[in-house]
Amino acid sequence: MTYLELGQAVRELRLQQKVSQQQMADHLAISRTTLNAFELGRSGDVGLRKVMKMLDYLGSEISLREKSPFPTFEELRDGR
Template sequence: MDFYSLAKQVRDLRKEQGISQVLMAEHLQISRATLSAFETGRAGDIGLKKVIAMLDYLGYELNLREKSPFPTFEELLDAQ
C-alpha cells in the first residue's frame, strides 16, 4: 500500500463512520488543514505518529508483514 492509498482509506473510514474532519482534527489536536492535506495526498511530510493516531481514532491499526515474492490481490488489480 502506498501513501496515497493509505490516506484515501483513512478518508473513507472517517466518512463511513460519519466523522467530520473538524471533529477528528479537534480530537487528535491537529489542524483540519493538515488532516485534509493528508486525506488528499498533499501532505507528504506528515509524521507516522499522526497517521497511527488517525488509524487508532478510527478503530484500526497499522500492521507490518513479511514481504512476499508473490503480488497481492490489490497489486494484481492495479496492474490491469
C-alpha cells in the same frame, strides 16, 4: 501502499464512521487543513505518529507483513 492510498484509506474510514474532518482534527489536536491535505496525498509533513493516531481514532492499525513475491488477495481484487 502508497502515501496517497494511505490518506484515501483514512478518508474512507472516517466517512464510513460519519466523522467530519473537523471532529477528527479537534479530537487529535491537529489542524483540519493538515488532515485534509493528508487525505488528498498533498502533505508530506504528517509523521508516522500522527498517522497512527488517526488510525487508532478510527479503530484501525498498521500491520507489517513479510514481503512476498505473490500478490495479496486485495492486490488481485484491485487489479494491481
